[in-house]
Amino acid sequence: MSQDKLQMMRDAGPSVLPSLLLCDFGDLKGELDRLRDAGTQVLHLDVMDGHFVPNLTYGMPIVEGLRRHTDLPLDVHLMISDPLHYARPMAEAGASSLTFHVEAVQDAEQVAGEIRELGVGVGVALNPETPLSDLDACLPLVDLVLVMSVDAGFGGQAFNPVALEKLATLRESHPHLLLEIDGGINSETIGPARAAGCDLFVVGSAIFKQHDYSAAISALEAAIEGANV
Numbered sequence: 382m383s384q385d386k387l388q389m390m391r392d393a394g395p396s397v398l399p400s401l402l403l404c405d406f407g408d409l410k411g412e413l414d415r416l417r418d419a420g421t422q423v424l425h426l427d428v429m430d431g432h433f434v435p436n437l438t439y440g441m442p443i444v445e446g447l448r449r450h451t452d453l454p455l456d457v458h459l460m461i462s463d464p465l466h467y468a469r470p471m472a473e474a475g476a477s478s479l480t481f482h483v484e485a486v487q488d489a490e491q492v493a494g495e496i497r498e499l500g501v502g503v504g505v506a507l508n509p510e511t512p513l514s515d516l517d518a519c520l521p522l523v524d525l526v527l528v529m530s531v532d533a534g535f536g537g538q539a540f541n542p543v544a545l546e547k548l549a550t551l552r553e554s555h556p557h558l559l560l561e562i563d564g565g566i567n568s569e570t571i572g573p574a575r576a577a578g579c580d581l582f583v584v585g586s587a588i589f590k591q592h593d594y595s596a597a598i599s600a601l602e603a604a605i606e607g608a609n610v
């Protein structure tokens with residue numbers, strides 16, 4: 382089932398992924414409806430443990446609650462110190478893909494392999510200061526690389542262009558990988574990210590700080606279109 386969801390992520394083409402961090406959690410069903418009406422095809426869920434990052438968000442109950450109300454792929458970003466501890470419960474809760482941080486684990490190859498056995502999409506994320514070479518051992522085992530353009534932990538931060546070089550390098554060396562960028566993505570930064578070869582664009586404040594989600598997402602999609610090479 383989840384491999385189908387991963388295929389949906391691939392089939393979606395260049396897509397804006399609203400990030401559920403800065404949304405109104407007091408009206409999550411309403412937010413889901415508004416995002417669906419705005420044409421959202423994949424949701425990005427920011428799971429933080431207050432240990433790997435100095436922020437605390439949510440866990441399986443929110444994933445389960447969302448899964449009860451949508452068939453959209455749920456792209457779960459695990460900003461947690463022990464991703465394997467929660468991988469199975471997250472997969473059972475309805476996650477479509479699980480992306481762990483390479484900085485959080487000793488053996489990324491083993492972690493990627495164990496997540497793969499759960500039948501969900503496997504992603505690995507790296508912060509701006511982490512070199513691409515840290516991914517070498519696990520790249521053959523992942524479906525997706527999440528290139529952070531901010532330090533994981535908070536929305537509303539400034540875009541770090543170091544992510545663009547990483548995207549271009551990965552696009553060249555691994556043409557079949559799904560590439561995703563996360564942090565400070567808006568109408569100005571999304572175009573260069575697309576031009577660097579990115580497929581999936583995580584967006585928080587550039588959507589949730591706007592009143593009209595459809596207009597915000599349409600502007601972002603227009604900027605992607607404008608950069609399509």
Ligand SMILES: O=C(CO)[C@@H](O)[C@H](O)COP(=O)(O)O
Pocket residue numbers: 400402403425427458460531532533534535536537538563564565566583584585586587
């Ligand atoms: O994972 C994270 C932050 O750690 C991101 O998903 C942010 O939530 C994106 O927010 P903006 O930078 O777009 O405001």
Ligand SMILES: [Co+2]
Pocket residue numbers: 400425426427458563583
């Ligand atoms: Co994220």
